[in-house]
Amino acid sequence: MTLPPLPPNVIRVAYLVASILFVIGIKQLSSPKSARNGNLLAAVGMLLAVIATLLDRQIVSYGTIVVGVLLGGIIGTVSAKRVAMTAMPQMVALFNGSGGGAAAIVSSLEYLRFARAGFAVPPVAGVTILVGALIGAISLTGSIVAFGKLQGIVTERAVTYPLQKPINFLLFAGILAVMVWLIATGEPNPTVYAWFAGAALLFGVLFVIPIGGGDMPVVISLLNSFTGLATAATGFSLHNYVLIISGTLVGASGTLLTYLMCKAMNRPITNVLFGAFGAIKTGTGGSTAQSAAGKPVRDISVEDAATMLAYSQSVIVIPGYGLAVAQAQHNVRELADLLKARGVDVKYAIHPVAGRMPGHMNVLLAEANVPYTELYDLDQINSDFDRADVALVIGANDVVNPAARTDTSSPIYGMPILDADHAKHIIILKRSMRAGFAGIENELFYDPKTMMLFGDAKDSVTKLVNTVKTL
Amino acid sequence: MIEQLLTDLTIFILAIFVGYEVISKVPVILHTPLMSGTNAIHGIVLVGAMLVAGMPEGPFVRVLGFLAVVLGTINVVGGFLVTDRMLLMFASKTPGAPKPAGGGK
Numbered sequence: 406m407t408l409p410p411l412p413p414n415v416i417r418v419a420y421l422v423a424s425i426l427f428v429i430g431i432k433q434l435s436s437p438k439s440a441r442n443g444n445l446l447a448a449v450g451m452l453l454a455v456i457a458t459l460l461d462r463q464i465v466s467y468g469t470i471v472v473g474v475l476l477g478g479i480i481g482t483v484s485a486k487r488v489a490m491t492a493m494p495q496m497v498a499l500f501n502g503s504g505g506g507a508a509a510i511v512s513s514l515e516y517l518r519f520a521r522a523g524f525a526v527p528p529v530a531g532v533t534i535l536v537g538a539l540i541g542a543i544s545l546t547g548s549i550v551a552f553g554k555l556q557g558i559v560t561e562r563a564v565t566y567p568l569q570k571p572i573n574f575l576l577f578a579g580i581l582a583v584m585v586w587l588i589a590t591g592e593p594n595p596t597v598y599a600w601f602a603g604a605a606l607l608f609g610v611l612f613v614i615p616i617g618g619g620d621m622p623v624v625i626s627l628l629n630s631f632t633g634l635a636t637a638a639t640g641f642s643l644h645n646y647v648l649i650i651s652g653t654l655v656g657a658s659g660t661l662l663t664y665l666m667c668k669a670m671n672r673p674i675t676n677v678l679f680g681a682f683g684a685i686k687t688g689t690g691g692s693t694a695q696s697a698a699g700k701p702v703r704d705i706s707v708e709d710a711a712t713m714l715a716y717s718q719s720v721i722v723i724p725g726y727g728l729a730v731a732q733a734q735h736n737v738r739e740l741a742d743l744l745k746a747r748g749v750d751v752k753y754a755i756h757p758v759a760g761r762m763p764g765h766m767n768v769l770l771a772e773a774n775v776p777y778t779e780l781y782d783l784d785q786i787n788s789d790f791d792r793a794d795v796a797l798v799i800g801a802n803d804v805v806n807p808a809a810r811t812d813t814s815s816p817i818y819g820m821p822i823l824d825a826d827h828a829k830h831i832i833i834l835k836r837s838m839r840a841g842f843a844g845i846e847n848e849l850f851y852d853p854k855t856m857m858l859f860g861d862a863k864d865s866v867t868k869l870v871n872t873v874k875t876l
Numbered sequence: 877m878i879e880q881l882l883t884d885l886t887i888f889i890l891a892i893f894v895g896y897e898v899i900s901k902v903p904v905i906l907h908t909p910l911m912s913g914t915n916a917i918h919g920i921v922l923v924g925a926m927l928v929a930g931m932p933e934g935p936f937v938r939v940l941g942f943l944a945v946v947l948g949t950i951n952v953v954g955g956f957l958v959t960d961r962m963l964l965m966f967a968s969k970t971p972g973a974p975k976p977a978g979g980g981k
Contacts, residue, residue: 427917428898434913435902441963444913448956451920455952458923464930466938473923473929473942477949484950485957490965495957497912504918504951510944511924514937529881629915636921637891641884643924649884650891651920657895658914662907683979755905764908772964780905 410462419457420647425827427651428571431658437777450516454647457647471533489730493763495555498548498625502630505544508635512537514643530642531588537638539580539605544631551625554618561618570679571609580604601866616678619726619803622758622765623666623677630659668823669757672850680816697837702838705856707865710832711872714740717794719750721786723823724766725759727800731862734773737799740866741775745875753779754786754796756804787824796828798849800835800862806847815845834865909962916955922948 411419426446442811455465456475481500488496526534553559575736583601587594616624624850634654640648667674705713714720722741728734741751753770760766764767767780790796798805805825808815825831831854838850849855858865902910925948929941 412939423920427920428894429921431895431917432898432908433908434910435899437903437906440906440909444909444916444956447917448911451917451922451952451956454920454923455926458926461927461930463927465932466930469929469942470926470945473925473945474949477946478953480946481950481953481955482957485954485961488958490962493908493958494914497908497915500912500919500951501915502957503954504915507921507925507944507948507951510940510947511921514928514940514944517937518931518933519926527877529877542890573928576886626911629911629918632921633900633914633918637877637888638919639921639924641888643927644880644884645924645927646884646887648920648924649887651917653891654895654898655889655914655918657892658899659911661896661899664913664955665907674957675972763911764905767905768908768962768965777905782903782905804893855977 409459409460411457413462416457416461417646418643419453423450423454423457423647424650426453427654431654440538442449455744489732490591490769491810492556493768494625494760495552498551498555498621498628501625501629502545502548503554505541505548505628505632505635507541507823508632508639509538509541509545509602510606511639512541512635512642513598515639516593516598517595520595520598524530524593525591526588526593528588528591531591533638533641535584535587535601537635537642538602540631540638541585541635542602542605543609543612544635546606546612547624547628548609550552550610550613551621551628554613555621558782559614563617573608576604576608578612580608612678615678620677621675622812623663624661626659626666627674627678630656630663633657633659649738666758672817672820700707703853703856705832705858707868707872709857710856710858711869713830713832714744714795714797714869715747715749715873717749719789719793720744720752720797721790721793721825721828722751722753723759723796723798723805723825724753724755724770724800725799725801725804727802727834727862729760729765729769729800731800731864733799733863734769734775736863736866736870738773738775739769740870740873741779743870745794747873751779752781752786753787754783754790754825755780756801756823757821759801759804783821783823790824790827793828794830796823796825796831797823798831798833798835799866802835802847803845805849806845807852808845808848812845817845825849826852826854829854834858834862836861909959912955912959916952916959919952919955922952923950942944960965 427450430443430447433439486786516534550559554561633652637649637652639655640652667677744751755766779829803817805823807826808823809817812818826849833855925944929945
């Protein structure tokens with residue numbers, strides 16, 4: 406099968422249009438009204454770039470490409486359509502890893518071309534190829550580990566072992582040394598290159614495995630920008646502007662997003678990546694109703710909780726990851742509808758890092774048809790807690806921990822939190838007294854105004870719904 | 877050679893600024909779709925994969941090129957579709973009435 410090749414300049418114009426569509430697409434993705442259109446525009450840009458590339462005269466064999474695109478398209482479509490909304494973060498991680506893997510392979514094949522032709526690798530080409538392969542490989546295996554952690558295949562806990570930091574540091578230093586050597590000699594050496602690639606893949610695993618499950622959003626965001634940069638690097642290798650522009654766009658925006666997420670948690674990125682944060686577990690989280698300090702915790706029955714909710718004037722729901730895990734978003738909406746029918750004012754307070762990704766909670770609640778206008782940001786809602794009768798905390802923990810305000814020794818000190826403790830009453834739905842992802846005791850549980858409703862979030866909310874109905 | 881590098885670098889640096897400016901005002905509510913959307917965009921690496929896979933090379937290169945095309949396509953197709961799914965949920969619930977989403981007031 407032969408297609409008429411396009412003149413190179415036409416292809417470049419097509420790439421330019423695609424790049425413009427990506428920029429406009431990202432721009433539109435930042436506003437709720439135009440977001441869907443923005444995604445569509447970016448997809449059109451992608452289609453345009455792919456079609457233009459197919460008509461590049463450099464391409465002589467279509468079979469591989471067509472079969473590859475069909476296979477990849479089927480896998481991508483099926484997984485994107487099938488994935489549950491709660492499992493989206495890990496799906497994005499996998500898609501990101503795919504892109505990273507593709508970038509690493511493209512860079513490696515460029516290297517191999519030099520080796521086959523027997524040419525020396527010019528330093529600039531050497532740098533871009535090796536950097537692209539390194540970042541792409543880290544993104545590939547790192548994303549797979551992130552997926553594993555979120556999916557529960559790999560332990561969510563931070564995995565630590567003796568000499569972890571020195572080992573990682575040495576491995577990374579070794580990789581850099583090999584890179585410098587390969588670039589300096591310029592002599593293509595596929596054997597050394599293979600070792601380099603293997604070490605880069607290994608480093609991706611070791612890099613993510615010490616990071617706790619709670620920090621995976623930051624990691625996925627960071628790896629997203631990594632893949633962008635790896636893509637830009639392949640653009641340098643292939644002298645392809647659409648690759649440079651799009652890869653860099655994603656690299657820059659991903660880095661900014663990562664920064665925003667860390668800022669929301671008030672933790673420097675270094676602390677997230679190298680702090681082995683989740684390892685500071687204060688205990689294995691037994692189910693006793695006594696804290697480490699021996700302070701008592703007040704239980705509340707479903708009936709009492711339902712009555713309290715039904716007869717309040719104002720309720721603020723604070724959803725957390727526990728809600729997502731239990732898939733309780735639909736039940737929560739049902740409860741809110743019942744309360745609203747009784748004249749209760751119901752609002753949702755969304756912490757920037759609630760859930761597993763920024764905005765994850767919004768997506769889940771939107772899926773359950775919670776009106777978008779009832780969702781409030783931290784800044785918007787915090788002053789309302791003073792007037793709220795009940796703060797209903799569902800599966801959230803660290804984002805309402807007052808220690809962030811007062812305890813300078815706490816790892817989350819300084820993180821902006823939702824002022825649930827300012828409400829007249831606090832009802833906390835929780836599976837057990839287990840500490841949150843950050844592994845920190847939560848003073849709020851021992852607040853005299855706090856009542857704990859233990860159990861699976863979905864079960865508890867369903868029971869609340871049934872009880873409110875009978876009132 | 878150096879001229880090419882300078883052109884590439886110019887584009888690279890300007891793209892950094894565009895990437896920064898274009899997303900710096902995103903409401904929190906759209907962070908996940910945005911991450912997912914940009915995730916799909918770096919699937920453009922598919923173009924690079926197609927270029928290397930389409931060259932007349934031996935079977936080893938073919939296999940790796942094929943793999944790169946498959947992975948790149950998964951990134952593109954999966955990325956855009958999953959983003960659309962997320963956004964669809966917002967879209968159906970915003971009949972006019974623009975809200976200062978996460979605007980901080």
